[in-house]
Amino acid sequence: MAQTFEVERLKRDIDAQSDPEVLRALAKELLKAWFGEKASTHQAIQEQLKTECHPPFG
Numbered sequence: 001m002a003q004t005f006e007v008e009r010l011k012r013d014i015d016a017q018s019d020p021e022v023l024r025a026l027a028k029e030l031l032k033a034w035f036g037e038k039a040s041t042h043q044a045i046q047e048q049l050k051t052e053c054h055p056p057f058g
Contacts, residue, residue: 014026
């Protein structure tokens with residue numbers, strides 16, 4: 001629920017911004033964060049698959 005409110009607040013902040021340079025910088029930051037998240041998710045999936053295919057001895 002808190003995330004929904006935060007997203008809504010950020011969307012309003014973006015809508016209120018009229019400076020194209022600020023919007024460009026924000027878009028670049030969002031792309032960087034998005035691709036970073038994709039890489040982290042991919043790595044987590046790969047680690048999970050390794051664990052499932054080769055369970056640790058114990």
